Amino acid sequence: MRVPPAAGGHTHARTALGLAVALLGQGCAGVEAPRGSAGQGWSYVFEINQALNTMETAVCFEGKPPSVFVPQVKDARRALVRAAVVDGPALTPAPWGLDLSAVPPGGCVRYTLDLEELASSWGWGSRDRRYHDDDLVLTPDVWLWTSDPRPGAIPITASFRLPPDIEAVVPWPALPDGRYRVPRTAWRIKAAAAFVRTDVIRFEAAGARVQVARLGEGWQMTPAEVERWVRGAVEANAGLFDGRFPVEDITVLLLPAGGEEVGFGMSTRGGGSAVTLTVGQGLGLGAAERDWTLYHEVLHLAFPSLQTEHAWLYEGLVTYYEPILRVRAGLKPSRWAWERLHDGFRRGRSTRTDRTLREESAQMHRIYAFWPVYWGGAALAFLSDVELRSARPPGPFASLDAEVRALTACCLRDDLPPWEVSDLLGQLQLPADAQELGSIAARHLDQHDFPDLSDAYRRLGLRFDAEGKLLTQPGEPGAELRIAIMGRDVEALE
Ligand SMILES: [Zn+2]
Structure with missing residues (x-):
């Protein structure tokens, strides 16, 4: 769900149509x-x-x-x-x-x-x-x-x-x-x-x-x-x-x-x-x-349905991928997406309360913890993606893309109730020591601090100024990983 804007649009009044009284005379006519x-x-x-x-x-x-x-x-x-x-x-x-x-x-x-x-x-x-x-x-x-x-x-x-x-x-x-x-x-x-x-x-x-x-x-x-x-x-x-x-x-x-x-x-x-x-x-x-x-x-709609308390995962994945997929589709510049992610992570960090991400996620709608959950979850998706793509030798999944595709393939079904996170990730039958989304998230869900992204930024060569403008130029170290995620490197700074 998207956070409702401060100014809602629910201003349309409507005159009531005639009441259903007229129908009472219809008796059993109507639907065959x-x-x-x-x-x-x-x-x-x-x-x-x-x-x-x-x-x-x-x-x-x-x-x-x-x-x-x-x-x-x-x-x-x-x-x-x-x-x-x-x-x-x-x-x-x-x-x-x-x-x-x-x-x-x-x-x-x-x-x-x-x-x-x-x-x-x-x-x-x-x-x-x-x-x-x-x-x-x-x-x-x-x-x-x-x-x-x-x-x-x-x-x-x-x-x-x-x-x-x-x-x-x-x-x-x-x-x-x-x-x-x-x-x-x-x-x-x-x-x-x-x-x-x-x-x-x-x-x-x-x-x-x-x-x-x-x-x-x-x-x-x-x-x-x-x-x-x-x-x-x-x-x-x-x-x-x-x-x-x-x-x-x-x-x-x-x-x-x-x-x-x-x-x-x-x-x-x-x-x-x-x-x-x-x-x-x-x-x-x-x-x-x-x-x-x-x-x-x-x-x-493309991801398996999860129980509401696991908002960190379903909102996190969607929040992380939304700018990336728009860049890969050629709708947006790569530079825009990195700045959008960076801005979101800063927002998630600054709106964090003294609760853990797991707690904020479970109570998100009651305490309006939308930004910390959306962007805290997105940070875990981002960390997992960088980790999976950097692992040498590669683990069972070479990227978050691959893991997410496997989850959708097994578990996006209309004959089952919404998943528990542990049951959903359990469907992947990964070895206990596998480094993947679930195990990486498990390290952070009960922490009080927003995940530290500095190592991932370093591997990607992402440098920002104080206003959140991306300073990285095309071809600078980290390009291979940047291209792997966005489908292309950053555009040259004018
Ligand atoms: Zn959403």
Whole structure:
């Protein structure tokens, strides 16, 4: 996640659309029950009305239905308007959700939600539940109800019935028949989705299917410019993986924020990979490509998902690689990236508290320890990279690139919960004395001081003045290592 800027962009008020009262007269009309195939599985059909304020869902269970059905986020229960067994009695909602004991094997349930109850125009919730003009960003965590406990390996599909001018933008993998497969991460990890009237921008980049939705009106960038920006971010990050981005589907939601800057950014993996960015509609392509947020959030999607307390690792890797990958892709000068890393390390050092990096990482969101964790983690990635590349003879991995690729290859999966660091690194089955990211990090995580980088700087020949300007000239000692990391040496100082 990116640190929220001091001035938030959540200033858009919205007049409420008509209430869902009108729906109460609809009775059982609306969603037709989906036809299941033989075997075991659940299938959902979601129908939304033209005003985007009511969602009617029919879900059918092959075999025995679960005993209860609940929203994934507790407070979303208040949006329930009514529920019934399809071709059967109405269901009386309990405070926690629905009791399904009256549903026969192979039966279906229908539930109706008032989406305006779920939307919020201010605060943290407004980032993934909010109307923007005539569009709606709304996380499936509030409308995709499920069993408790959550379904295990049951195959689950979903489809939408929407008015002709509305598109559903969900992170789930599309099936050839127009339905979606709902992966198990939908139940375990925060998810993002939207319903929009503007055309969704779809293209392929570095082997991934990308869909970008801009919500609301008044965007300055054309669809072609948005595509160029997002494509550039996917392709630059794919450079770490031999040009092929390691997930198949990427959803990007651009939420309008006023102004001309990129604001808050967030990546989510629930049900699939997605990035949500709040963006000033006045943002132009040049400023978009100069900003780091999109590159950062997209790169998160390429690494295995970790439990939140291990922010030093997932934020550290992304923070370290973001400038490097932009240089390797030819988007930025090498000199800029070294100065960016140096500036970040200084910021990380100066914002460090008396806690260890492990402690700051575990409490990052509560104590706002973003800079020490991002840059403390990046410093460990940097030290590991220099160490791995300098080792003679080379260890099991010759660079951090190689180790990270191995982690992604083994462990970026949508059928497992987020990893513990020790379990994740354990998958590499390295010898106990191997010098690698995990063992190097272990030496620093419980230290109170920011890692000492002077030896790594010396090996790279990095010299900075007091303002953080890089003084190193091309060809000076350390060039080989500098080129190994950035793909090229520093540009000559003017
Ligand atoms: Zn992040």
